[in-house]
Amino acid sequence: VSTQSTWGTQIMQGSIKDADEMPDDDLAKQGTLGLTTDEKEKVDQAFQAFDKDGNGFIDKDELKLVLEMMGQNPTEEDVLRMMTEVSPDGDHRITKETFIEIVLEQKKNSSKSEDEDIMQAFVAMGGLPGGKGFISADSLKKIIKEEICC
Secondary structure, three states: OHHHHHHHHHHHOOOOOOOOOOOOOOHHHHOOOOOOHHHHHHHHHHHHHHOOOOOOEEEHHHHHHHHHHOOOOOOHHHHHHHHHHHOOOOOOEEEHHHHHHHHHHHHHHHHHHHHHHHHHHHHHOOOEHHHEOOOOHHHHHHHHHHHHHO
16 A cells, blocks of 8 residues: 555656656546546656556566666565555556556545644644634744744
């Protein structure tokens, strides 16, 4: 699962950029609801980057190569475990549809995490759990001045 998070984060941040242009296919038919146009393009580029031989699947060798390009050093066992997590049918290939699902799951999890971080910061600055209460302007100015700015 953490592997999926890493992939999704790097894809959504656009850090996988060595892909050739991919013909525009109708990603909406493949379940990309929830992705912006820019995110759809990044998903296409990322999938193309992983799918080195252009056969429409990411196999274990391609996955290992891309992970190594991203600075990781996965063992064969690590790669097989990752493939099994995302390809439970045992064919050890990731389809574009599965790849999109990984990205969508990461986006959903990232959004929840950001909301939680914001709430924790709100409470730390004097707000109440659950988004209740308020932060005084003086308190906010003080925190910005002491912690962020000067």
